[in-house]
Amino acid sequence: MDLGHGLGHLSYSTLVHAGDTWAEMKESLHTFVPAVKARVSPGQRFGVSLRISADSARTLTDSPAERAELRTFLDDNDMYVYTVNAFPYGPFKGDVVMERVYEPDWSTDDRVAYTNSVADILAEIAPAGVSPSIQTAPLAFAPNVTDDDYIARFTTNLFQVVAHLVDLEARTGRRVKLALEPEPACFLETTAETVAFFAERVYSPQGIAELARLAGLPLSEAEGAMRRYLGIVFDIGHQSVGFEDIPGSLRSLVDAGIPIFKLQEAAALWVRDLTPGVVPQLRVFTDTIYLSQTTMRQDGAVTKFLTLGDALDAYEANPVPTEIRTHFHVPVFLEELGPFVTTRFAVQQALQLHRETPLSDHLEIETYTWDVLPAHLKTGDITDYVTRELEFVRGELLDPRP
Template identity: 80%
Template sequence: MDLGSGLGHLSYSTLVHAGDTWAEMRDSLETFLPQVKARVSPDSAFGVSLRISADSAETLAADPAERRRLSDFLGAHDMYVYTVNAFPYGPFKGGTVMERVYEPDWTTDDRVEYTNAVADILAEISPAEISPSIQTAPLAFKPNVADAAYVQRFTTKLLRVVAHLVELEARTGRRVKLALEPEPACFLETTDETVDYFRDHIYTPNGIAELAHLAAVPISEAEGLMRRHLGVVFDIGHQSVGFEDIPRSLQKLVDAGIPIFKLQEAAALWVKELTLELVPQLRVFTDTIYLSQTTLRRDGVATRYLNLGEALDAFEADPGPAEMRTHFHVPVFLEELGPFVTTRFAVQEALQMHRRTPLSDHLEIETYTWDVLPAHLKTGDIVDYVTRELEFVRDELVG
């Protein structure tokens, strides 16, 4: 839904629903979206954040009738697609995901072809007045990045997609934006690393010249086209896990001229004072198919772990004073979770900043961990949960 006053479009990520194939995603859309719209946007158009897996992209790209069916469904229910999650390439529900979510990474042709296909679909199904965004993986799982040559390979592949977006707009008049999403344990993890990557590899004479060559445009136009089509997703929860100061991090991106194509409202689990007595209650959150990247901070020094269980093991071996944050998406409308708290305050700080000076025209709540939340945190069904999150964010912005 368009919040008005330049605050942008707001919805929730349909990554929360079953959607590994297009048949699953279509069924989820038709089942849940009308229910959510009826609650939060009954009298105005409702924006949709659509998950498109590689399997779904292949189906939609090959079947014009299926694309028309999707467009007809959206039109009949007064809905519109303004953003796509094309981060998970393959299955995301029902089985172990972990670091497989980053594969294939940006060194591969598979990632390029998948993203280009999603862009082509978006240009067709999104409204003419919308410049839709594609959320994508943060280049590579950090342990896999062996050397500078690896970085150059995924940079060139990334620029191939930017060149495709330039050509797509020239051909169709539709601007599609690609947004890299920094995440713990990835090549783009911190805001500082993200700024460094754009400064050292994208906004450089070589980077601009490479795009000019790939897109067959004058070099005098290439830098503007780079900024027009390539930016970032800022996931508040991801950056909170690393104990970043969220307003300061957002300002760093603004000062560096890196477009924030999507501002993602997500909260992480936060334990202000970790004790041995709390460890058993935290282990409930380790039963998940997803990575739960975790940061322990002692005396101001942060230590990162790939999973919550590993962090808890380390703490039990050395149970000194510590606080902890973990990449487990929890309801943004909750400040407390029993004996724990959340980083909801960081979401509120970012929204206050956005309310003063809009940072992005695309906002999104990412609630994909609903199915693996401990049972005591689930009140109502998924429609109730999503509705409360949307109402919370909307109220923070427009009152």
């Protein structure tokens, strides 16, 4: 939904629903999204953040009838697509995902072709007056980036998609934006690393010249095109896991001229003071199909782990005063989870900054872990929970508490 006041479009990520194939995504779209709309936006068009996997992209690309049916469904239900999650290429629900979620990464032709096809679909299904965004992976899983050639390869592939977006707007009049999402354990992890990558690889003379060549643009237009089509998703939860100062990180992106094409409201699990007695309760959160990247702070020193289980093992081997944050997306309306807390405060900080000076025209709540939350933390059904999240974020922006 368009929040007005320049605050942008807000919805929730349909990554929370089954959607590995188009048949699954379509069923989820028909089942859940109208029910959420009826609660939070009954008299106003409702924005949809649509997950499109590679399998779904092939189905929609090959079937004009499916695309037409999707547009009709959206129109008939007073809904519109303004952003697509094209981060997970393959299966994301019901099977162990872990680091496979980053494959194929941006060094591959498959990632380029997939992203281009999603852009073409968006140009057709998004409404006039909306410049839709594509959320994509943070280039590569960090351990896989072995040398400069790897970096050069995925940077060139990124520029190939930007060139496609330039051509797409020239042909259709529709601007589609590509947004990289930094994430723990990836090549783009911290805000500082993201700023450095854009300065050294994207906005550098060499980067601008490469885009000019790929897109057939004069140098005088290539830098503007780079900023027009390529930016980032700022996931508040991801950056909170790394103990970043969220307002400071957002300001550094603005100062660097890097477009925040999507501001993602997500909260992480946070344990201020880890004790041996708490560990068993925390291990409940290790039974998950996703990576649970965890940052541990002990005596001012920070250590990073791929999973929460690994971090807890390390703590038990050396049980000194410890604070941890872990990449487990928890409902943004919750400040406490039993004996633990969440980084909801960081979401509130970011929303306050956005309220004062809008940072992005696309906002999205991304809590996709409802199905793997411990049972005692679930209250109501998925529609109840999504509705509460949307009402919380909308309230923070339009009716903030003193």
